[in-house]
Amino acid sequence: MEIDRPEHNLGLTPAQIVEELDRYIVGQNQAKRLVALALRSQARRQQVEEGLRNEITPKNIIMIGPTGCGKTEIARRLARLVKAPFIKVEATKYTEVGYVGRDVESMIRDLTETAIKMVRDEWTDGVLPAARSRVEERLLDLLLPPPPGVNRQIAALPDGSEDVTFIEASSSAYASESEEEQQRRQDSAKRYIRTREKFKKMLKTGQLEDRQVEFSVSQPSAMISAIPMGPNMPGMDEMGMNFSEMLQNMLPTQQKEVKMSVGDAREVLLDEEIEKLLDMDKITREAVRRVEEQGIIFIDELDKIAAREGKGGSGPDVSREGVQRDILPIIEGSTVFTKHGMIRTDHVLFIAAGAFHMSKPSDLIPELQGRFPLRVELHSLTEEDFKRILTEPENSLVKQYQAMLGTEDVDLEIGESAIDALAKAASRVNAETENIGARRLHTLLEKVLEEISFNAPTLKGQRQTIDGGYVNDKLKDIIKDQNLSQFVL
Ligand SMILES: Nc1ncnc2c1ncn2[C@@H]1O[C@H](COP(=O)(O)OP(=O)(O)OP(=O)(O)O)[C@@H](O)[C@H]1O
Numbered sequence: 001m002e003i004d005r006p007e008h009n010l011g012l013t014p015a016q017i018v019e020e021l022d023r024y025i026v027g028q029n030q031a032k033r034l035v036a037l038a039l040r041s042q043a044r045r046q047q048v049e050e051g052l053r054n055e056i057t058p059k060n061i062i063m064i065g066p067t068g069c070g071k072t073e074i075a076r077r078l079a080r081l082v083k084a085p086f087i088k089v090e091a092t093k094y095t096e097v098g099y100v101g102r103d104v105e106s107m108i109r110d111l112t113e114t115a116i117k118m119v120r121d122e123w124t125d126g127v128l129p130a131a132r133s134r135v136e137e138r139l140l141d142l143l144l145p146p147p148p149g150v151n152r153q154i155a156a157l158p159d160g161s162e163d164v165t166f167i168e169a170s171s172s173a174y175a176s177e178s179e180e181e182q183q184r185r186q187d188s189a190k191r192y193i194r195t196r197e198k199f200k201k202m203l204k205t206g207q208l209e210d211r212q213v214e215f216s217v218s219q220p221s222a223m224i225s226a227i228p229m230g231p232n233m234p235g236m237d238e239m240g241m242n243f244s245e246m247l248q249n250m251l252p253t254q255q256k257e258v259k260m261s262v263g264d265a266r267e268v269l270l271d272e273e274i275e276k277l278l279d280m281d282k283i284t285r286e287a288v289r290r291v292e293e294q295g296i297i298f299i300d301e302l303d304k305i306a307a308r309e310g311k312g313g314s315g316p317d318v319s320r321e322g323v324q325r326d327i328l329p330i331i332e333g334s335t336v337f338t339k340h341g342m343i344r345t346d347h348v349l350f351i352a353a354g355a356f357h358m359s360k361p362s363d364l365i366p367e368l369q370g371r372f373p374l375r376v377e378l379h380s381l382t383e384e385d386f387k388r389i390l391t392e393p394e395n396s397l398v399k400q401y402q403a404m405l406g407t408e409d410v411d412l413e414i415g416e417s418a419i420d421a422l423a424k425a426a427s428r429v430n431a432e433t434e435n436i437g438a439r440r441l442h443t444l445l446e447k448v449l450e451e452i453s454f455n456a457p458t459l460k461g462q463r464q465t466i467d468g469g470y471v472n473d474k475l476k477d478i479i480k481d482q483n484l485s486q487f488v489l
């Protein structure tokens with residue numbers, strides 16, 4: 001099988017990455033550019049000749065910006081964009097080694113799992129034609145078991161699939177037969193070959209889908225699924241495996257006879273054939289290589305583990321700093337043990353994000369700060385941004401509500417004056433109560449559309465037009481009363 005080595009293909013250019021992000025995120029251009037550049041550098045590094053390549057460290061970034069201004073959104077969109085192994089984790093999820101919770105090394109293990117899945121999916125496409133034709137032959141074997149006296153001939157076709165034909169076995173293999181026996185065998189072989197051809201056509205045209213077939217499938221011991229243990233059992237994390245998986249490897253798999261329609265069997269058998277055709281060792285090696293060379297980890301909520309010094313240094317602060325100290329070697333480059341082998345983290349790219357309003361990046365331990373050479377600030381969103389956020393992104397809130405109400409056959413129209421009023425209200429409430437950025441738009445819009453949304457089933461077939469007057473009317477009582485808006489919006 002040809003291994004697709006993505007380093008021959010740098011992937012998206014920085015401009016293309018920014019352009020993709022622009023489809024979902026309004027403004028924040030500097031952050032988009034920097035992230036795009038870091039991603040591209042990761043790809044460029046792999047083109048550099050080996051000696052120098054190993055010297056080049058990733059351009060880790062911290063994105064700093066107020067709540068609800070798009071930091072997590074950028075990460076989410078990146079995840080769908082990059083072809084490299086990518087995971088997004090929350091810094092707050094981790095605890096210092098020795099405490100119950102996830103240890104930081106698990107992020108590398110999760111990244112590796114992602115990479116395995118990625119390579120596996122890619123390679124599955126490659127073996128699919130062969131798997132499909134093998135499933136077809138297996139179904140035919142089940143429907144019409146071959147008698148003695150026929151031989152199978154397999155020819156590989158250019159598209160990767162296989163063509164199987166049956167021919168009569170040569171008579172020399174049956175030398176002891178009487179003439180009569182020989183005649184009978186040959187006749188039955190001829191009949192079989194003809195019928196098989198006929199069945200093959202019928203199978204291809206879907207005429208046999210409802211026929212029942214019986215076959216055996218291997219399934220893990222029933223015991224295992226009965227054991228109520230998640231992958232997060234304390235202590236197990238460090239071993240890089242989970243308990244039930246361990247058991248699964250120890251106990252023999254059971255064979256179970258099943259009976260189902262050809263249509264259902266096709267799916268079950270396809271999984272089995274794909275499994276047989278894929279080379280898991282090769283997949284693992286490629287996945288590990290991609291993690292080490294191209295891996296990207298987005299650490300969200302980094303500010304939550306930045307502790308201010310001189311606040312007593314007790315309680316949670318201590319363990320936060322502990323998490324920072326645990327993360328440090330991973331970012332600096334170390335080796336993490338996973339069930340797929342040792343993973344070197346030297347070239348994994350880290351992009352971190354945090355609001356940093358309670359703490360500052362300088363509250364992070366100095367070694368960690370040093371490992372994030374690039375900083376970029378996202379700015380607080382303005383009324384003008386809100387207008388764009390409401391309408392421009394491909395998944396904009398307005399489009400979401402329209403689609404939702406569309407399912408009830410209600411045609412929702414939100415006029416320009418309504419957008420203006422919503423944007424104005426959002427920045428006003430953000431300024432007067434707490435600035436929660438674009439999240440405010442969710443709460444406002446929900447409030448404004450509450451009535452229409454509730455009554456939608458009775459508005460079937462109607463058009464509902466909303467303008468600035470409508471928006472202000474729905475919001476006026478709440479906005480006037482600061483106390484109330486703190487709770488309602
Ligand atoms: N610049 C933006 N363009 C489009 N949508 C945005 C933008 N900023 C925020 N949003 C929307 O607001 C919501 C919250 O944004 P996001 O999750 O990115 O906040 P955040 O910056 O991660 O905040 P926090 O610091 O609280 O985690 C998202 O649903 C997102 O769609």
Ligand SMILES: [Mg+2]
Nearest residue numbers: 071072300301
């Ligand atoms: Mg966030």
